[in-house]
Structures are given as structure tokens and as C-alpha cells.
Amino acid sequence: MYLQRFDPWKNELCSCPPKYSLNPYTGCAHACIYCYASSYIKDFFKCRQKPRLLEVLSREIRKLPKGSLISLCNTSDPYPPMERQKALTRDCLKIFGKESLKVLIITKSDIVCRDIDLLKNMASAVTITITTLKYSSQLEPYAPSPFKRLNALERLSKEGIPTGLRFDPIIPTINEDEAFEILSLAKSAGVSHVTVSTFKPRLDSWKRLKERFPERVPILEDLYIRRGKRRGNSIYLEDQKRESIISAVREICLSLNLTFSTCREKLSNYNTSKSCDGSHLIEGGPPMSPPSGEES
Ligand code: SF4
Numbered sequence: 001m002y003l004q005r006f007d008p009w010k011n012e013l014c015s016c017p018p019k020y021s022l023n024p025y026t027g028c029a030h031a032c033i034y035c036y037a038s039s040y041i042k043d044f045f046k047c048r049q050k051p052r053l054l055e056v057l058s059r060e061i062r063k064l065p066k067g068s069l070i071s072l073c074n075t076s077d078p079y080p081p082m083e084r085q086k087a088l089t090r091d092c093l094k095i096f097g098k099e100s101l102k103v104l105i106i107t108k109s110d111i112v113c114r115d116i117d118l119l120k121n122m123a124s125a126v127t128i129t130i131t132t133l134k135y136s137s138q139l140e141p142y143a144p145s146p147f148k149r150l151n152a153l154e155r156l157s158k159e160g161i162p163t164g165l166r167f168d169p170i171i172p173t174i175n176e177d178e179a180f181e182i183l184s185l186a187k188s189a190g191v192s193h194v195t196v197s198t199f200k201p202r203l204d205s206w207k208r209l210k211e212r213f214p215e216r217v218p219i220l221e222d223l224y225i226r227r228g229k230r231r232g233n234s235i236y237l238e239d240q241k242r243e244s245i246i247s248a249v250r251e252i253c254l255s256l257n258l259t260f261s262t263c264r265e266k267l268s269n270y271n272t273s274k275s276c277d278g279s280h281l282i283e284g285g286p287p288m289s290p291p292s293g294e295e296s
Contacts, residue, residue, distance in 0.1 A: 002050060003060045006071055013231070013264045015276045019069040019104070022057070024088040025049055028076040030108055030143035033208040034131075034169050034199055037075045039233065047080045054091055061099055069102040069279055077143075079109035090115055097122040102282050106166065108143040110152035116159050125281035126156050127164035127195065130182050132175040138212050139175075146182075150189050157190025162281035165191045168263060169199035170245055171209070172237065173219050179249050187256045193278050196249050197263040198242050200234035246270055 006021040028035070029047040038044035050056075072078045078089040093115055096103050102123040105112060112119075112126055119126065130146045132139055157163050165186040170176050183194060201209065201224060210217050227238045236242065246262055250270050253260035259273035274280035 001060065002053060002056050003064070003070070006074060013266045015268050017069065017275050017277070017279055019071045019277075019279065020064065021071045021074045022092065023050070023073040023076045024053055024078055024092055025073075025076050025080055025082070029080045029082070030077055030140055032108075032140045032143065033212050034139065034171065034201070034205050036200070036202055036205060036234070039202040039204050041075070047076070047082060049082070049086055049088055053088055054095070057092060057095060061095060061101075064099075064101065067100065067102065069104060069282070070096055071104045071106065071277070071279075073106060077107050077109060078105060079107045079111040081111075081142075083109075083111055084114075090118065093118045093122070102279070104277065104279050104282065108140065108149060110144050110148040113152050113155050116156065116161065119156070119161050120159050123282050125162040125164065125278055126153075127166050127193075127278045128153050129166040129168055130186065131167065131169065131171075132178055133182060133185075134178060135174060139171075150185055153186060153189040153191055162283075163189075163191050164193040164195060164278035164281055166195045166197075166263075166278075167249065168195060168197040170196060170249070171199040172223055172241065172245065173216055174213065176245055176248075180252050183249070183252050183256055183258065187258055191258065193259045193261070193273055193281055194249070194253050195261050195263050195276065195278055196246065197265065198237055198245055200231075200236050200264070202233050202235075206235070243267065 003020050003022050006016060006019045025047050027044045027047045031045040083089055097118055105126040108129045128149045130149050133146050136146050153163050167182060223237055224235050228235045242265060246265060246267055250260050261271040261273045261276040263276055
């Protein structure tokens with residue numbers, strides 16, 4: 001099955017509206033050091049296309065309820081460099097458009113602008129992740145630069161495609177003080193919504209972070225190992241610290257007149273938007289009301 005109901009390990013901290021998830025590619029060449037998918041998918045940073053994707057998708061799509069929301073993607077990036085040649089994501093969008101399905105794109109790549117012609121003619125929204133302007137070569141070594149992503153947000157917004165920013169993950173002592181600058185630039189680029197999440201390391205991302213920022217190891221170990229809390233395979237910052245980071249960014253959003261939500265924090269009470277993932281930006285909003293209770 002390539003189209004999966006989005007259910008991140010039945011995570012009680014997830015508050016996403018009902019949606020389906022599709023990853024046209026397995027793995028991701030952007031190789032972000034904080035990536036969590038590398039902890040459970042072998043050779044994750046080697047991107048490969050899904051075999052017989054369009055054939056399988058055309059079959060699976062017939063079973064979806066009308067107006068379903070498809071999230072592209074939750075585990076990998078739908079616009080890795082090889083998408084320029086393979087155009088698998090583009091072909092998926094054509095299928096979704098024909099079936100009148102809603103699409104929420106989550107990417108770090110400006111290749112998404114190639115598909116403006118399709119996106120502006122379907123129920124869609126694009127969220128682009130920007131975590132840093134200063135440390136992108138350390139944090140996201142093979143992803144397009146944050147400035148290319150800002151340009152992409154501007155082009156999409158000018159074409160009338162609703163856009164959101166994911167400031168995700170926020171890594172204390174590394175990128176948290178970049179919030180105002182990044183959010184202000186995103187606002188100028190036409191973004192109306194921001195989703196944030198704090199860094200929740202797993203074994204491999206923790207190791208990569210420590211190797212890349214050796215001078216921050218003592219403070220990071222204090223925050224995560226000594227004071228943090230294990231939830232499943234991830235380590236969360238202590239609640240008070242998470243709340244202080246989240247509420248500081250929320251204040252910035254309020255001051256810039258941006259709507260705000262949190263992802264997998266169990267802090268839905270901080271949200272000012274109808275959905276946590278940006279799907280409310282799509283014309284017609286999320287397909288069904290979010291489940292009662294707290295977030296993913
Ligand atoms: S873009 Fe997303 S999926 Fe790709 S490596 Fe970075 S965090 Fe992982």
C-alpha cells in the first residue's frame with residue numbers, strides 16, 4: 001500500500017486532521033542531520049523511486065472517500081533532486097487533480113515551483129520548511145538553500161497558492177534565536193501560517209547533531225539527557241522548556257499577524273489556527289473536523 005492513512009505510530013501527541021500520506025520516493029537525499037525517518041528506514045539518505053508507483057496509486061485512489069486530503073510527504077521530501085528528471089510527484093499531482101483530492105505539500109525544495117501550473121488549479125497548499133539561515137550547510141547539507149525556499153514561497157504566494165512555513169525543528173541553542181528573522185522573511189514572502197516543533201532526537205539524529213556541533217554538546221546533553229524525557233524512541237525537552245520555546249515563537253507570530261500551530265507537542269492550546277498541519281489553508285479546509293483531544 002502506497003497511500004496510507006496518516007497515523008504516526010498512534011502517537012497521542014499528534015493532532016493532525018484525518019489525512020492520507022504518500023511518499024513517491026523512499027529515502028531523501030537532503031540528508032538533514034535532525035531527520036527522524038533515518039532511524040527506521042534503511043539507507044534513508046539514498047533516495048530511490050517507489051516501484052510501479054503510478055500503477056499502484058491509480059488502483060488505490062479509487063478506494064478513497066471523495067475530497068480526502070493527501071499529505072505529500074510525511075516521511076520523505078516529495079521534491080528530491082531526482083524529481084527534476086523523474087517527475088513522479090508531478091504525475092501524482094495530475095492524478096490527484098483529476099480525482100478532486102486535496103493536497104498538502106511539505107517540502108524543502110524550490111523544485112515545487114515547477115508544478116505551480118497544477119497546484120493553482122487544484123485544492124492545494126504548500127508548506128516549506130526553513131529552520132535556519134545561518135546553519136543550513138551543517139543542518140541540511142544537501143537541501144536547497146533557505147533563500148531559494150523563501151523565493152519559492154514568494155512565487156507560490158504570488159500565484160495565489162496558499163503557503164505556510166514550517167519552522168521545524170527548533171533546536172535549542174542552535175536555531176531558536178533565528179525565529180524572528182525567518183518568520184519576518186516568510187511573512188514578507190506571503191506566508192500566512194507557521195507550524196513549529198521542537199527537536200526530538202532519536203539515537204542516530206542525536207549522534208549526528210553532537211558530531212556536527214561538538215562545542216554545544218555539554219548544553220545539549222544537559223537539556224536533553226539530564227532534564228529531558230523519553231517518549232517512545234524520541235527524547236523530548238522538559239515540558240517547561242518546550243513551552244517557553246513554543247510560546248516565544250507564538251508571540252512572534254501574533255506580532256506578525258501569522259496564524260500559529262504546534263506539531264507533536266501536546267500543546268494544542270497554543271494553536272491559533274484550525275489545523276496544526278496547515279491543511280486549513282486549502283480551500284474548503286480540512287476534510288473532517290480534527291479528532292477531539294490533543295495533538296500528534
Ligand atoms: S528533507 Fe525531511 S525527509 Fe528529507 S532528510 Fe530532511 S528531514 Fe529527512
